[in-house]
Amino acid sequence: MKxxxxxxxxxxxxxxxxxxxxxIHHLAHTRVRDQYRATAIDVLYAVGxxxxxxxxxxxxxxxxxxxxxxxxxxxxxSMEYLxxxxxxxxxxxxGMLEEARAALVEIGxxxxxxxxxxxxxxxxxxxxGRLASCFLExxxxxxxxxxxxxxxxxxxxxxxxIENGQQVEEPDSWLxxxxxxxxxxxxxxxxxxxxGRVEARIDGDGRLYxxxxxxxxxxxxxxxxxxxxxxxxxxxxxxxxxxxxxVAFDLARFNAGDHNGSVAERNxxxxxxxxxxxxxxxxAGKELxxxxxxxxxxxxxxxxxxxxxxxxxxxxxxxEHNVFQLNDTHPALAIPEMMRILLDEHRFSWERAWELxxxxxxxxxxxxxxxxxxxxxxxxxDRFLPRQLDIIxxxxxxxxxxxxxxxxxxxxxxxxxxxxxxxxxxxxxMAHLCVVGSFSVNGVSxxxxxxxxxRLFPEYDAFFPGRFCNHTNGVTPRRWIGQCNPAxxxxxxxxxxxxxxxxxxxxxxxxxxxxDRSMLERxxxxxxxxxxRLVRVIERETGVRLPEDRLLDVQVKxxxxxxxxxxxxxxxxxxYLRIRDGWVPRVPRTVLIGGKAASAYEAAKRIxxxxxxxxxxxxxxxxxxxxxxxxxxxDYRVSLAEVIIPAADLSEQISxxxxxxxxxxxxxxxxxxxLTIGTLDGANIxxxxxxxxxxxxxxxxxxxxxxxxxxxxxxxxxxxxxxxxLKRVLDAIASGLFSPEEPxxxxxxxESLLWHDRYFVLADFSAYVQAQEQxxxxxxxxxxxxxxxxxxxxxxxxxxxxxxxxxxxxxTWGVPIS
Numbered sequence: 001m002k003x004x005x006x007x008x009x010x011x012x013x014x015x016x017x018x019x020x021x022x023x024i025h026h027l028a029h030t031r032v033r034d035q036y037r038a039t040a041i042d043v044l045y046a047v048g049x050x051x052x053x054x055x056x057x058x059x060x061x062x063x064x065x066x067x068x069x070x071x072x073x074x075x076x077x078s079m080e081y082l083x084x085x086x087x088x089x090x091x092x093x094x095g096m097l098e099e100a101r102a103a104l105v106e107i108g109x110x111x112x113x114x115x116x117x118x119x120x121x122x123x124x125x126x127x128x129g130r131l132a133s134c135f136l137e138x139x140x141x142x143x144x145x146x147x148x149x150x151x152x153x154x155x156x157x158x159x160x161x162i163e164n165g166q167q168v169e170e171p172d173s174w175l176x177x178x179x180x181x182x183x184x185x186x187x188x189x190x191x192x193x194x195x196g197r198v199e200a201r202i203d204g205d206g207r208l209y210x211x212x213x214x215x216x217x218x219x220x221x222x223x224x225x226x227x228x229x230x231x232x233x234x235x236x237x238x239x240x241x242x243x244x245x246x247v248a249f250d251l252a253r254f255n256a257g258d259h260n261g262s263v264a265e266r267n268x269x270x271x272x273x274x275x276x277x278x279x280x281x282x283x284a285g286k287e288l289x290x291x292x293x294x295x296x297x298x299x300x301x302x303x304x305x306x307x308x309x310x311x312x313x314x315x316x317x318x319x320e321h322n323v324f325q326l327n328d329t330h331p332a333l334a335i336p337e338m339m340r341i342l343l344d345e346h347r348f349s350w351e352r353a354w355e356l357x358x359x360x361x362x363x364x365x366x367x368x369x370x371x372x373x374x375x376x377x378x379x380x381x382d383r384f385l386p387r388q389l390d391i392i393x394x395x396x397x398x399x400x401x402x403x404x405x406x407x408x409x410x411x412x413x414x415x416x417x418x419x420x421x422x423x424x425x426x427x428x429x430m431a432h433l434c435v436v437g438s439f440s441v442n443g444v445s446x447x448x449x450x451x452x453x454x455r456l457f458p459e460y461d462a463f464f465p466g467r468f469c470n471h472t473n474g475v476t477p478r479r480w481i482g483q484c485n486p487a488x489x490x491x492x493x494x495x496x497x498x499x500x501x502x503x504x505x506x507x508x509x510x511x512x513x514x515x516d517r518s519m520l521e522r523x524x525x526x527x528x529x530x531x532x533r534l535v536r537v538i539e540r541e542t543g544v545r546l547p548e549d550r551l552l553d554v555q556v557k558x559x560x561x562x563x564x565x566x567x568x569x570x571x572x573x574x575x576y577l578r579i580r581d582g583w584v585p586r587v588p589r590t591v592l593i594g595g596k597a598a599s600a601y602e603a604a605k606r607i608x609x610x611x612x613x614x615x616x617x618x619x620x621x622x623x624x625x626x627x628x629x630x631x632x633x634x635d636y637r638v639s640l641a642e643v644i645i646p647a648a649d650l651s652e653q654i655s656x657x658x659x660x661x662x663x664x665x666x667x668x669x670x671x672x673x674x675l676t677i678g679t680l681d682g683a684n685i686x687x688x689x690x691x692x693x694x695x696x697x698x699x700x701x702x703x704x705x706x707x708x709x710x711x712x713x714x715x716x717x718x719x720x721x722x723x724x725x726l727k728r729v730l731d732a733i734a735s736g737l738f739s740p741e742e743p744x745x746x747x748x749x750x751e752s753l754l755w756h757d758r759y760f761v762l763a764d765f766s767a768y769v770q771a772q773e774q775x776x777x778x779x780x781x782x783x784x785x786x787x788x789x790x791x792x793x794x795x796x797x798x799x800x801x802x803x804x805x806x807x808x809x810x811x812t813w814g815v816p817i818s
Contacts (some may be wrong), residue, residue, distance in 0.1 A: 014099060020104070030049050040228065075146065079296070086181045090228055092482060094228060137801070138800075143229065144815055148238040168620055178642065192295050198213075199213055211344070241273070279600045303637050305341060328365065332434050335361060337390040365661070366661045378426045381428060447685050448682065469812070471802065474804035480667075493794075504800035523789070557595050557663075564656060565595070584627065587630070593631075610746050645668050650676040658703030667799040701764060719765075
């Protein structure tokens with residue numbers, strides 16, 4: 001359709017009066033409410049529409065500008081995104097947060113109260129999703145042409161409730177009132193196929209090709225969320241796919257009395273995008289997750305290819321103008337899917353299709369844990385994706401020929417490098433597929449990238465010289481300082497100028513002011529104000545009032561054994577037992593733990609239960625409570641992180657060395673003036689190098705020491721027998737001190753530590769306790785603590801996601817930055 005008008009005619013202004021009128025307009029004409037009947041939700045969505053109007057002007061212009069320029073485009077493929085609340089972020093990046101606040105005050109609306117009404121988008125679980133969101137925001141701020149692709153989950157991961165100390169998962173109805181800033185594009189949809197069979201056919205030119213037929217199809221429909229850069233008129237798109245059926249309603253079956261059958265196809269399609277990470281301990285859950293992964297990469301590739309053809313008319317130059325970044329192995333099926341499209345739909349030769357594919361994909365690995373490296377059973381792929389399996393087998397066959405040619409008579413190397421495992425019930429190794437099918441493979445911290453090359457993929461590193469590289473993760477300072485810690489942001493603006501928010505290295509200027517006692521007093525005051533805000537929020541959400549004016553010790557992240565929340569709890573128990581015996585700590589402490597455990601991860605859920613059980617006992621003892629308070633924060637999410645992180649004094653980054661790929665919570669906490677207690681793991685190493693060893697509480701075995709201990713036969717029970725404090729702690733748990741109604745409740749945790757302790761909790765316990773004693777000693781001097789916290793803030797510039805994305809743009813993607 002041709003429209004005889006310029007759209008948009010002119011960008012809507014960002015001033016107070018214009019915004020006020022837009023909100024009133026949307027209350028009347030979008031929500032159809034007057035001043036007497038408008039609810040808080042009506043006001044929230046009227047404000048959201050007024051903001052989206054202003055985003056839309058810039059969104060359309062940015063899209064046209066990038067199209068006309070023809071710059072190479074980055075497609076970020078991720079199963080998870082954790083953008084956090086969208087409204088404040090959009091206002092902040094548009095540069096109109098205070099104008100909007102003032103406009104709403106004029107009509108009796110408190111903007112901060114509105115922010116609290118917006119649910120966190122339920123699109124991710126932990127650091128992987130939050131990283132993806134930071135990266136998109138930095139891409140927009142740097143003016144990189146790009147699109148994020150993912151899934152629009154109806155209910156996300158889950159809403160966590162704590163009942164009798166245990167995690168209970170509930171649906172997270174984040175879309176109950178519809179999208180706030182997003183756009184449903186029902187006209188943008190693609191057919192995604194499953195099952196069926198593969199037929200060999202001959203085309204009109206006598207060439208062999210393969211047809212995938214008799215498939216069961218669903219439709220992937222686009223939902224777009226705007227991602228604004230910071231005050232630069234760039235708005236990128238996060239495109240999320242929602243599944244709907246090809247035929248939504250079978251009227252004939254309904255009229256025949258089969259009412260359930262009439263909507264069976266719709267139900268099966270919509271199950272695809274119900275939840276993130278369904279419980280995959282059984283076959284049904286595994287199958288659903290496989291279908292989810294293929295669903296979103298198939299739709300995304302179809303969309304990207306259609307856009308490229310519309311702009312350039314040929315796929316011969318596809319790799320010059322496009323690059324796909326695979327955020328871990330979840331999108332790995334994009335590689336055989338790209339091959340299928342090029343081979344079967346566009347009739348490229350294998351060699352040309354493989355050249356285009358391998359020049360178009362880059363892969364980020366996020367884990368060294370063997371169980372987290374995805375594998376899919378061959379029989380399952382054969383059932384749901386037979387053509388893609390054929391292509392994977394052919395990739396594997398050709399790889400095998402190359403390996404055997406270069407390394408004859410080395411069957412073990414051939415097996416280790418195989419994409420498809422050998423044996424009667426083989427799996428497809430998705431990380432291997434990503435390495436072989438990508439032109440670049442990166443880790444996310446210096447240690448992680450080294451271990452990738454040395455431990456996980458040494459044969460591939462030798463086989464593909466130069467393919468492996470490092471891009472240490474980062475976080476956006478706009479959200480993680482500018483928005484969540486405005487008082488600190490004001491100080492940084494005063495000492496470093498307003499440009500620090502786009503160039504975090506400038507905050508180094510803070511160091512020059514640390515000899516000034518008044519600056520330390522201001523920073524100390526900011527921390528105390530943030531603590532009081534946290535106390536109010538926790539009390540409002542849970543009814544529990546945290547003690548104020550004491551050291552706030554924080555460990556908030558996904559619950560996993562290698563992240564060692566259990567080590568934290570053991571230290572809490574040790575502290576509790578000593579206080580009960582009469583020890584009076586010189587530093588009172590509040591220990592805050594938060595995070596979700598995967599629904600099928602029983603060990604992690606038991607750790608949550610123990611943390612809550614310990615908190616109940618500790619907090620019930622008035623003698624202990626004066627010195628120690630413990631709280632597990634239910635339903636930890638981005639909006640809670642934005643309150644907890646600015647308040648934290650101590651950042652617990654205590655994963656077993658060699659297991660954490662990078663971490664990003666460590667960066668957010670340090671940027672906001674928390675000192676880190678941690679191991680030499682992930683990005684902790686680089687943070688310690690940046691802030692100074694004297695400003696970091698180091699403990700624990702190194703990655704090399706962990707490997708050596710394990711190789712020679714680690715005996716955790718020997719440590720238990722030789723350490724009286726540790727023995728007392730574990731005996732207290734095993735005796736039922738924290739579970740009197742069910743004394744054996746936590747015995748499995750203790751037994752696992754005594755006989756297995758895969759993550760070296762017992763080995764590091766003594767060093768951890770000693771490091772915590774150093775924490776107490778330093779906290780006794782509030783001005784020295786504040787000075788060291790300020791040095792952490794000042795020296796974190798390299799951990800901005802802007803720096804990480806500059807590295808990707810320059811070294812991997814080959815795209816310009818505006």
